[in-house]
Amino acid sequence: MSEVLTHQVLPTKVLFTQEITQSLTQVQWVEQTDTGSYVVTENTPFHPVSHIWPDHPADKGFLVLAGTKYAVIDCLTGAFDIENNKLHVGADIPVKRGEAGWHFVVVHELALDAVINLSDDVELIVDAxxxxxxxxxxxxxxxxxxxxxxxxxxxxxxxxxxxxxxxxxxxxxxxxxxxxxxxxxxxxxxxxxxxxxxxxxxxxxxxxxxxxxxxxxxxxxxxxxxxxxxxxxxxxxxxxxxxxxxxxxxxxxxxxxxxxxxxxxxxxxxxxxxxxxxxxxxxxxxxxxxxxxx
Structure with missing residues (x-):
C-alpha cells in the first residue's frame, strides 16, 4: 500500500434499491494500492459485490470529476475500522456487520492514475x-x-x-x-x-x-x-x-x-x-x- 489520506468515514448510503443510477456525492476516503485507487463516497448508486456470498457481480460505470471520466474497474464491500483509521476490503474484512467501531462502505476501485482527493464533489454513473x-x-x-x-x-x-x-x-x-x-x-x-x-x-x-x-x-x-x-x-x-x-x-x-x-x-x-x-x-x-x- 502507498499513500492513505485520512478523513472521517461514515457508512455509505446506498441508492441502488431506489432504482437510482446517478448521484452527486462527496469523496470521504481515498487510498492508493499497488494496482489501483480505492474511493469511498458518502452515497452511491453502485451495487458492490458481497465479500460473503459473491453471487451478484459488481455494477459497472464511471466516476466523473470536473469533466474527467474514470471507469469504475470494480466495486467492492469494505469495512472501516474507526479506531485505527483503516479500510479493509473484500476477503480482508475481519468482522461481521454491525460490529461496534466499524462502518461498512462501498469501495469504488479506479485505475492507479486516477486523480481524486478527499472532499472532492463527484458524480457516480452506473451502467443502467x-x-x-x-x-x-x-x-x-x-x-x-x-x-x-x-x-x-x-x-x-x-x-x-x-x-x-x-x-x-x-x-x-x-x-x-x-x-x-x-x-x-x-x-x-x-x-x-x-x-x-x-x-x-x-x-x-x-x-x-x-x-x-x-x-x-x-x-x-x-x-x-x-x-x-x-x-x-x-x-x-x-x-x-x-x-x-x-x-x-x-x-x-x-x-x-x-x-x-x-x-x-x-x-x-x-x-x-x-x-x-x-x-x-x-x-x-x-x-x-x-x-x-x-
Missing amino acids: NYQGALSRGHSAGHLASFALNKVLEQAYWRKDASRKDALNNRDFHSYAQELSLVSENQSTDTYRLGKTLKKRGLNVAEMLTDLAEIEARVNDVLATWLATKAPVVMKCEGDALTDSRFWCCDLGIGESITMPCGGSHVQSLAEYNAIKIVLTLKSEQDLEMITTAS
Missing part, C-alpha cells in the same frame, strides 16, 4: 443497461427457486421438513444449494443431491428419473406467475449497506414471497417476456439449474 440485466437475472433466479420447490413439494418428498420457504413448500433450494451465480439475464444454481438430502426425505432417484417432466412443470409455474405482472418491491430497514433488505413479490392467488436479499432487482414481473429453466445432471450428485430471462 448492465445493472438492469443483472437485476433481471437475479429476480428470475428467485422465482425459479420457488417454482422448483413448489413442483418438488407435490410429489417428491416422503417426510415433512423443518425448513419451509415463503410459500410454505419444503425448501429444496435452501437445503441443496451449493453455488449460485447471477449474470446478465441469467442465474445459475448448483445443487448437491447427497446422502443428507435423502435422509431429510427427498426421493432423489424418482426426482432424477422425472427430471425432464419437472423442468417442464417448473416452466409452467413460471409462466403462470409472470402472467400476474406482479410488482416487485425492495423493502429496506435503512439506507446503509448493512441494513436488512427484503425482496417482496405478491403473486396473488394466495402466493406472496418475502425473502432477505441484498442484490438489485426488477420492479415488476411485467419486465419479462419469459423466464425458463433448464435442469442438467452434471454428475451423479450435482444438479445444475440455469434460469434464463427474456
